[in-house]
């Protein structure tokens with residue numbers, strides 16, 4: 415992508431409305447724009463990051479055996495009357511009427527709709543287990559939307575829903591998502607700790623929130639500090655192994671970890687003082703097992719091996735991609751801007767032409783840009799005629815992991831400078847060596 419033809423509206427000044435660093439940096443880097451309170455556009459740079467986050471989420475959901483579909487944002491109120499949640503959900507739900515005066519709503523979550531899909535076609539235990547997910551916009555009319563897309567009214571959610579014949583089978587489904595979440599957040603460059611959590615309007619008894627420790631987090635959390643170094647389940651984790659996944663769950667729940675709603679002061683005080691971690695955190699995922707809470711009132715049942723009908727046991731599993739993007743920034747930035755983990759960086763590398771219009775600089779940059787693009791890298795080429803200082807500041811602000819800097823003096827020697835955004839380390843090398851670093 416040539417910066418001269420891209421749309422990346424950088425702000426020079428710090429936006430006054432932004433209270434936390436991620437919100438400030440997302441606005442300054444031209445990633446998002448507020449359209450009305452708690453409702454955002456994702457501008458091209460932000461959209462790239464969001465897409466990469468979603469690709470990792472999708473990859474890990476698929477690995478764990480979940481199947482992607484797509485459900486609409488607008489739902490009929492009828493389904494919600496069946497579950498009894500239409501009245502219970504309160505003011506957070508945006509209620510709308512269509513031209514025939516039929517009550518509709520903008521979905522805050524999809525338990526009812528997915529249960530309807532399930533009951534319409536699944537009739538036998540032989541079709542279980544089943545886990546259906548989508549990545550879709552939701553709307554919750556939050557009292558206090560704030561911190562940009564961290565807590566917005568319209569936001570994106572990956573929501574998965576599992577269906578099983580028995581409680582035991584449902585627990586295995588829960589463990590699959592539990593392990594998939596550990597892997598997902600790790601690949602996003604985050605350390606998320608599962609903590610026992612309150613179930614709120616979704617319901618059920620078994621629930622974990624996945625929390626990233628950050629001073630700007632909205633939740634107050636308490637846990638054993640060893641969680642920070644626990645091993646993440648590997649790529650070859652067998653998601654069909656009941657014992658294997660149970661062992662992962664048992665290990666990750668063996669020490670104290672709870673959000674403030676579930677906090678047990680006495681149990682926490684039993685943890686040796688030096689091992690206690692009491693901090694603030696950002697909830698990036700939340701999983702629930704709620705048994706037959708929706709399947710019973712909505713009549714979602716299958717024929718079991720005993721020939722009898724059984725209400726299915728369900729769980730739901732949420733991740734907030736539009737919250738994850740700022741959470742990653744909270745965890746990874748410095749005074750100059752964002753530092754993206756390579757896995758979600760909007761571009762793999764930025765090529766900075768320090769003197770656009772200078773034939774040797776232009777030729778060198780074009781050569782590198784073409785070679786890296788051909789090798790399948792996402793390359794941003796700063797071919798604008800801004801001052802070098804402005805270009806460096808922009809490259810640092812948008813946090814692309816590697817910068818290749820082509821200035822007249824180095825280029826005259828057939829060289830460029832390669833800068834690591836995270837460490838700031840700069841290395842001068844031949845043009846060929848710079849290319850080979852990515853192509854090899």
Ligand code: 5CA
Pocket residue numbers: 522523524525554556563564565566567568569570571572573574616697698699700701702730731732733734735736737
């Ligand atoms: N139906 C269940 C799981 S699919 C559910 O709705 N769970 S939830 O309410 O906990 O939301 C799931 C995830 O969505 C949260 O962990 C969080 O990452 C994200 N999320 C929830 N509300 C917001 C919001 N207002 N802004 C941004 N992300 C949000």
